[in-house]
Amino acid sequence: MRSLLLNTAAVVVIIGLAMAFPWLKLPLILSLCYGLAALGIVVLLKAGQISFGHAMYACISGYVVAFVGHRFPGMDGVLLIALGTLASVVAGMLIGAFVVRYREIFFGMLNLAISMVLFTVLGKFYAVTGGTDGLRINRPTLLGFELTRDPFEIALLVLVVAISLAAIWGVQRYFLSSSGQALAAIKTNETRLEYLGVSAKKVLWKGYVLSASLCGLSGSLFGLSQGLVTPEMGYWLRSGEFVFIAILGGAGHAVGAFVGAILYEFLKMYAAALVSGSWQLVLGAILIVIIYFLPKGITGLMNRRKRLIGGAA
Amino acid sequence: MSRDIFILAMLDGMSYAGLLFLVALGLTFIFGVVRILNVAHGSLYAFGGYGAASLGLWLGQGSESAVASVLLLVTGAIAVGIVLGTVLMLLLRQFQDRDPILQLLVTFGAFMIFEDLQRMIWGTQPYFVADVVNQMGTSELLGVVYMNYQLLFVPGAALAVYFLLKWFLNSTLMGRQIIAVTHDREVATALGINARRIAYLTFVVGAVLGALGGALASPTTSLVPGIGADMIVLSFAVVASAGLGQITGALITALLIGLSRSFCVYLAPEFEVVMPYLIMVLVLLARPQGLFTVVQARKI
Secondary structure, three states, rough: HHHHHHHHHHHHHHHHHHHHHHHHHHHHHHHHHHHHHHHHHHHHOOOOOOOOHHHHHHHHHHHHHHHHHHHHOOOOOHHHHHHHHHHHHHHHHHHHHHHHOOOOOHHHHHHHHHHHHHHHHHHHOHHHHHHOOOEEEOOOOEOOEEOHHHHHHHHHHHHHHHHHHHHHHHHHHHHHOOOHHHHHHHHHHHHHHHHHHOOHHHHHHHHHHHHHHHHHHHHHHHHHHEEOOHHHHHHHHHHHHHHHHHHHOOOOOOHHHHHHHHHHHHHHHHHHHHHOOOOHHHHHHHHHHHHHHHOOOOHHHHHHHHHHHHHHH | OOOHHHHHHHHHHHHHHHHHHHHHHHHHHHHHHHHHOOOOOHHHHHHHHHOOOOHHHHHOOOOOHHHHHHHHHHHHHHHHHHHHHHHHEEEEEEEEOOOOHHHHHHHHHHHHHHHHHHHHHOOOOOOOOOHHHHHHHHHEEEOEEEEEHHHHHHHHHHHHHHHHHHHHHHOHHHHHHHHHHHOOOHHHOOOOOHHHHHHHHHHHHHHHHHHOOOOOOOOHHHHHHHHHHHHHHHHHHHHHHHHHOOOHHHHHHHHHOOOOOHHHHOOOOOOOOOHHHHHHHHHHHOOOOOOOOOOOOOOO
C-alpha cells in the first residue's frame, strides 16, 4: 500500500514537472534512461563486481534501433525498443558466458576491452555505421500513433516512467528471489556458495544478462529520445558514468539508481552552467565526497533512517 | 610485405612498446601498494607529457644539446610524478579500509578532476615540442632512415628502467622491502619494515614511471585532451594480459602488443586500435590470471 502511494507520488511529480516546465522533458527522459542503465550496474554491484564496459549494451541496442528503423521505416517505436533490447539480451548471453569466469579487476577489464573493440569498430566502418558521426534515428510511430516532436516526447516520458517503475519492481523481486540472494552471496563468500551446490558462474550469468538487458533497454530509449546514436554511447567513460550513478544512488535498493540518475543529470546541468568547461572537475569532486561521507549512496541514507525509526519503536 | 615495411613496423612497434611498458609498469607498481587499478594513471601519463613539454618550452628554447633536452624531459616527469603521486596517495589513504570498488571509483573521480585541470592549465590546443628528436638526428638501418630518438632512445630508456628496477628490487634493502610490503603488508610490518613509508615510495615510483611514459611520448605525439583516457585503457590491457604485479611479464606483453599494433598500422589499419584488446581477450581466454601469474590457492 505504502509503496503504491510512493509510486503514484513519483509518477505525478515527474509527469507534473514535465508538464509545468516543458524544457524539463528531455532531461527527465535522459536521466531515467541513465537510471535504467545504472540499475543494470547495481545488479552487478550486488555480486561485488564492477564493469567499465556496460555502455556497450546501450550502444548495441541504440544501433540496432537505428539499423532496423532505417531498414523498415514503418516499424513501431515500441517494437524497435523491444528489438533493441533483445539484441542486448543476446549479446549479454554470449559475452556473459565468457566473462562470468572472471572476477573483480579481470571482470571489469574484460568488459572494458570488449566495449572498446565495439567502440572502435563502430567508429571505423564508416560505410555501415556512419563512423563517428553516428546514425540518425527517424521518429517512429508509437503504438500506431504518428506524433509530432512535443507529444512524442511526452509519450516517451510516460513510457520511460512506466518502464522504470516496472524495472524497479522487477529487480527488487529478483534481489529477494533465491537467485538474487545467491548473487549477493558471490560478494560475501563465493566458495561457500559453491559448497552449497550452487553454480556461482550460472548465478552470475543470470545477473549479467539482466544487467545487460537493462543497459540495452536504456540504450534503445536513449537513442529514440535523442534521434541519434554515436559510438560515444559505448565509450568507457560512459560506462564510468553509469557506475558513478549507481554509486551515487547506492546499491541498497533498486530505486537508488533512478534517484542517483536524476541527481546526476541535474548536477551535470548546473555544473556545466556554473563553471562552463569544467563540469567533470565538479562531478569528480562530488563523487569523491559522496564516497567519503555516503559509501552506501543515497539509498544507504534512507535505509539508515528506516533502521533508526525501527530501533526506536 | 616488403622488407622496408617489415623493418619500419618492427622499429615502430619497439618504440611504442617501450612507452607502453613504462606506463604499464607504473600501473603495476601502484597496484602493488593499493591493490586496485589506478584509473588516474592516465592523468599521470598526460600530465607527464604536458609537464615535460612545458619545461622544454620554458628552459630548452634555442638549446642545441640533446642531453639537456633529455634531462628536461626526465626532470619534468619526476616532478609531475612526485607531486601527483603524493596527492593521489594522500587521497587514497583516506579510503584505505573501504570496499575496493569504492577505492577504484575514487581514482575515477580523481581522473575526472585531473582531466579538467589539464584542460584548464594547457588548454585544448595541441602541444608539440620535438626539439629533442631533431637534436638526436637520424640513422640508417638496412636502408630505412629512422629517427634516433625512436630507434635508440625510447626502447633504450625502457630497457634501462627495466634492468635498473630489477636490480633495485632484487639487490637493495629498500627494493627487497618493497617486495615484502607488496607481497604481504601485515607480515612485513611485523618484521619491522615501515610499511607506510615503503608504500608511499612504491606509489611515487609508479607515478613517476607513468609520467615518464608521457614525457618520452611527448616529442613524437601531439598532446591533446583525451590522451590520458586512451593510454589508461591500453596500459590496463597490458597489465591484465601480463598478470598483475609481473614486471618481466609487462615487458613481454608490451612488446607483443606494441609490435602487433604497429604491424596492423601497415597491414590492416582498421584494426590498429582493436588489436591490444583482441590480444588481451585471447590471452585471458587461454589463461584467466594473465600470462605470467602463478595461480594462487583459493582462500575459504
